[in-house]
Amino acid sequence: MQDLNTVMFQSTEAFKKYRKFSGKQKATFLRAIAEEIEALGMDLIHTTMQETNLPEGRLIGERGRTIFQLNMFANLLEEGSWVEARIDLANLNRQPIPKVDLRKMLVPIGTVAVFGASNFPFAYSTAGGDTASALASGCPVVVKGHPAHARTSAMVAEAILKAAERTGMPKGVFAHLDGGEGFEVGKALVMHPDVKAVGFTGSFGGGKALYDMANQRPQPIPVFSEMGSVNPVILMPEKMKKDAGNIAMSYASSITLGVGQFCTNPGLIFGIENEDLEKFMDILSNEIEKIAPAIMLNEGIFKNYEDKKTIALSQEGVNTESVSKIEKTAQTQGTSTIASVSADVFLKNPKLHQEVFGPYSLVVKCKDEVQLLEVLNHLEGQLTATLMATESELIANEEIVDTLRNLSGRLNFNNVPTGVEVCFAMQHGGPFPACTDARFTSVGPDAIKRWVRPxxxxxxxxxxxxxxxxxNNPLNIWRMVDNEFVK
Amino acid sequence: MQDLNTVMFQSTEAFKKYRKFSGKQKATFLRAIAEEIEALGMDLIHTTMQETNLPEGRLIGERGRTIFQLNMFANLLEEGSWVEARIDLANLNRQPIPKVDLRKMLVPIGTVAVFGASNFPFAYSTAGGDTASALASGCPVVVKGHPAHARTSAMVAEAILKAAERTGMPKGVFAHLDGGEGFEVGKALVMHPDVKAVGFTGSFGGGKALYDMANQRPQPIPVFSEMGSVNPVILMPEKMKKDAGNIAMSYASSITLGVGQFCTNPGLIFGIENEDLEKFMDILSNEIEKIAPAIMLNEGIFKNYEDKKTIALSQEGVNTESVSKIEKTAQTQGTSTIASVSADVFLKNPKLHQEVFGPYSLVVKCKDEVQLLEVLNHLEGQLTATLMATESELIANEEIVDTLRNLSGRLNFNNVPTGVEVCFAMQHGGPFPACTDARFTSVGPDAIKRWVRPxxxxxxxxxxxxxxxxxNNPLNIWRMVDNEFVK
Known part of the structure; x- marks a missing residue:
């Protein structure tokens, strides 16, 4: 591994140049990264398949998303209005004192340390959303390669360095640290005085540890950790009366999509105890039993799934409703599992509120809407919350809607939470413990705001x-001039 | 004092209602606060004069600024575009999967604890910028009254409660804690699980302590502490050749304005050693000697000024250049003082980089532009940095300009840093230690962004x-629809 001080020195030197690059120049760099990743072709896909056990189709799709994100930030830079330019013109005649000319825009804050996710080896790793948004903002990036896909990370890092060189970016604008399994390299990186921000995607344990570590620094820096979420789903009775069967079918898919290894996986489902909920459980269980176990990302994640699931299922009052009936063909395959519990028990046992990362969901049976609201008031912050309801149920249950709004980043209606659209209106982030700062998103163009200051x-x-x-606004961008948006 | 748990329970209950209030409703509340403060008339002014030793004219001006800020946020709410609405329309025909309808806006995060500043008993205290921006965002506010102006704080708090009642705001939307001198009440407030953000304006010691305290919480919350700053001023030689005399005159005023008790007070002045700098020193010294000592805000601040100044002046290589020649007529009057030091000594002694809050400035004499740049590279984060230069000097010294840009929130040209305009283009905040999160401002409409999440x-x-x-955009606000700004 390179010496960290050398890496950080080069990164800091690069920042002095890179922060003055125009949006168009930075866009060229981002587009070149996309091209270089594409140029790695099936070599990259096959390497990542070996390292992550993710299927080819999924990885080709995720590579597409990664390339889309890089080009999206390039578009953002070329359009240019993202800097939130504000101009207040001078007024020499103002009484009692003249008004000075003031102009403000967003500028980059410095080197960003990126810790990628195991479950998105492309889109939220080495050249993923954090790296793309930081480079777009004008910040150099130092990536701590994820040990679970180290070769993938190294290949993508090479592609980024190649793109940097051929587009004339300053040496040091991107660096890749291969730190292996331990925490030492990551810790040294987060504590380094020249690191000015941290982006992390992963488990609650890892993200919170990183956050706490950074808080020991003499100089505070922003740490955006996107961590766990159980993504509660609320099944309202009128909707269930109409549609319990279809809802069960779509949730069977959502719970098991990608062996349940998505941060928006629906881990908690809340319903009102009645025959429609029974019907939902029957159909969901029937579907779950037919889903073949599939290999998880790595042994650590498989073991974590087994451990967390075992703890959850062993809690008093928890019933295992269904388990895949198809036999495992490999040791680290995750078996889809559905459990249920009464709201009374759920309220008393915080262990049941925790994420079980994998193809697992706990159905919480409430006596009525009053108890449902009580339970929701005890939930922690979430990336998403989903309401399965009729429109009249939304109107009649304003307090439930508002409670879900207040605890989640994205409020979803009659849909599944898995599937995170990359666009301006996406909020991926939510109140703690979903992430360490709910005021930012890690998905979509607004993810750039984490790395800039006015x-x-x-x-x-x-x-x-x-x-x-x-x-004269040579870039023809949207600006606020004397309190009015103009172009 | 009221029981903190009761206060926080009421505040949290108030949030459930207040967060759903329309912009127009919240604007009515803010305007009513402004009216109620105005209605306190000269009673308020006289009370504050007694508590802070600030003169009547200054306090009438500051009350005007406070009222202006409340009405500015009311205008922001009535206009409505501040919520950054983003809409991505559904596209059912998109391949390979349909695009869902997604809409995003900024929403409030919950109760904000406000710790006001001693040096702005109106504009950055009980009904100041933090309170106004938090109430505007839809967050309830709990103010810890400043012990140095406890009666002022209580009077303003009464005005806010009166305004809340007559505009039908929920009980608990605002609360005032009279905690006296100790840290206990403040600490309990910052650690309370129902506090969702903290706004602080004051010293580095206080702000950093609060920040560190909040980091001990199980649930992280945003803490915006606006702290110290020495606001470096750079005197470039060509400009000095033309204008040393006038610059000295205007800086004599800026250094001593309000007995130097402004966060943007110019505490460090950097020049190139030559006869123009000597001329500047002579005229500055001559002016400083004529400035009458004036009573500082309170005994604590006076004592702090004396202590910090004594430490600075006693450092090896520091020369006391001038001290007011007018005799003190009261014990806690601050005496204007100018010192000087060589850049060589300054570089080696970090004690000289620290803020001396009061009418004091240290002139740092550099050998040449190379040493000037070296010194600037050793400065910490600042609220402001000021360049006194000709335009050709700006062009010729791009690295100096860029270094100042990177370390400050506001870069000022041929002006004094004191005087903080309240407008969209103002950035009041800067890299640490100027504040704990340079991504936000505490002055101007954008101050609202500290308390909201998408x-x-x-x-x-x-x-x-x-x-x-x-x-159909019933509020007729600016929104981003499918990547385009429209109204």
Whole structure:
């Protein structure tokens, strides 16, 4: 491994140049990264298949998403309005004192340390959303390669370095640390004084540990850790009366999609105890029993799934409702499992509120809407919350809707939470413990805001201002001038 | 004092209602607060004069600023576009999977604890920028009254409660804790699980302590502490050749304005050693000697000024250049003082980089532009940095300009840093230690962003969406629809 101080010195030197690069220049770099990743072809896909046990189709899709994200940030830079330019013109005649000319825009904060996710070896790892958004913002990036897909990470890192070189980016704009399994390299990185922000996607344990570590720094830095979520789903009775069967079918798919290894996997399902819920359970169980066990990302994740599931299923009052009836053909295959519990028991046992990462869901049976609301009031922060309801149920249960709104980043209606659209209106992030700062998203163009700060220029000569703030708006971007949005 | 748990319970209950209030409703509340503060008339001014030793004219001006800020946030709410609505329309024909309808806007995060500043008993205290921005966002506020102006704080709190009652705000939307001098009440407030964010303005010691305390919480929360800053001023030689005399005159005023008790007070002045700098020193010294000592905010601040100044002046290589020649007429009057030091000594002694809160400035004499740049590279984060330069000097010294840009929130040209305009383009906040999170400002409409988080609605029925996100845009606000800004 390279010496961390050398890496950070080069990164900091690179920042001095890179932060002054235009949006168009940075866009060229991002597009080149996308091209270089594509150029790795099936070699990359096959390597990642070996390392992650993810199927080819899924990985080809995820590579597409990664390339889409890089190009999306390139588009954002080329359009240019993302810098939130604000201009307040001088007014020399203002009483009692003249008003000065003030202009503000977003500028990058410095080197971002990125810790990728095991479950998205492309889209939320080495060249994933955190790296793409940080490079787009004008920040250099240092990636700590994920030990669960180390070769994939190294290949993608090479592609990024190649893109940096051929588009004339400063040496050090991107660096890749291969730190192996231990925490030492990651810890040294987070504690390094020249690291100015951290992006992490992964487990609650890992994300919180990183956050706490960073808080020991003499200089505080922003740490955006996207961590666990159980993504509660609420089954309202009128909707269930109409549609329990279809809902059960779609949730059987959502719970087991990608062997349940998505951060938006629906881990808790809340219903009102009645015959429609019984019907839902029967159909869901029937489907779950037919789903073949599939290999999980790695042994650690498989073991974690087994351990967490065993703990959950062994709690008093928890019934195992269904388990896949298809036999395992490999040791680290995850077996889809559904359990149920009464709301009374759920309320008393915090262990049941925790994420079981894998193809597992716990159905919580409430006596009525009053108890349902009580249970929801005891939930922690979530990436998503989903309401399966009729429109009249939404109207009649404003408090339930509002409670879910307040605890989640994304409120979903008559849909499954899995499937995270990459677009401006996506919020991927939510109140703690879903992430460490709910004021930001890790998905979509707004993910760039994690790595930037507003900077004002007072009474600066027009010709020396950044183009974004020049009087005649040479970039033709949207700006707020004297409180009005104009272009 | 009221029981903190009761206060927090009421605040949390209030949040359930208040977060659903429309922008127009919240604006009515803010405008009513402004009216109630105005209605306190000269009683308030006289009370504050007694508590803070600030002169009547200054306090009348600051009350005006406070009222302006409340009305500014009311305007922001009435206009409505601040919620950053983003809409991505559904596309059922998209391949390979249909695109869902997603809509996002900013929503409040919950109760904000506010710790006001001693040096702005109105504008950055009980009904100041933090409170106004938090109430505007839809968050309830709990203020820890500042012990240095406890009666002022109580009077303003009464005005806010009166405004809340007459505009039909939920009980608990605002609370005021009179905690006296100790840290117990403040600590209990910051550690309370129902506090969801903290706003602080004050010293580095206080702000960092609060930040560290909050990091001990099981649930992390955003803490925005605006702390110290020495606000470096760079005197470039060509500009000095033309204008050393006028610059000295304007800095004599800026350094001593309000007995130097502003967070943007210019505490460090960097120049190139030559006859123009000597001329500057002579005129500055001459002016400083004529400035009458004036009573500082309170004994603690006076004592702190004396202690910090004594430490600075006693450092090896520091010369006291000038001290006011007018005799003190009261014990806690602060005496204006200018010192100087060579850049060589400054570089070696970190004690000289620290803020001396009061009418004090240290002039650092550099051999040349190379040493100037070296010194600037050793400075910590700042609220402001100021360049006194000709335009050709700006062009010729890009690295100096860029270094100042990178370490400060506001970069100021041929002006004094004191005087903080309240407008969209103002950035008041900067890299640590100027504040704990440079990604936000405490002054201007954007200060609201500290207390909000993006929240998405997926596939929600139009009629049940917040007005900000409804298809026909009933509030007529600026929104981003399918990547385009439209109204």
């Amino acid at each position: 900077a004002s220029y007072q009474s600066f000569p027009d010709s020396l201002l950044p183009d974004e703030l020049k009087h | 929240a998405s609605y997926q596939s929600f029925p139009d009629s049940l969406l917040p007005d900000e996100l409804k298809h």
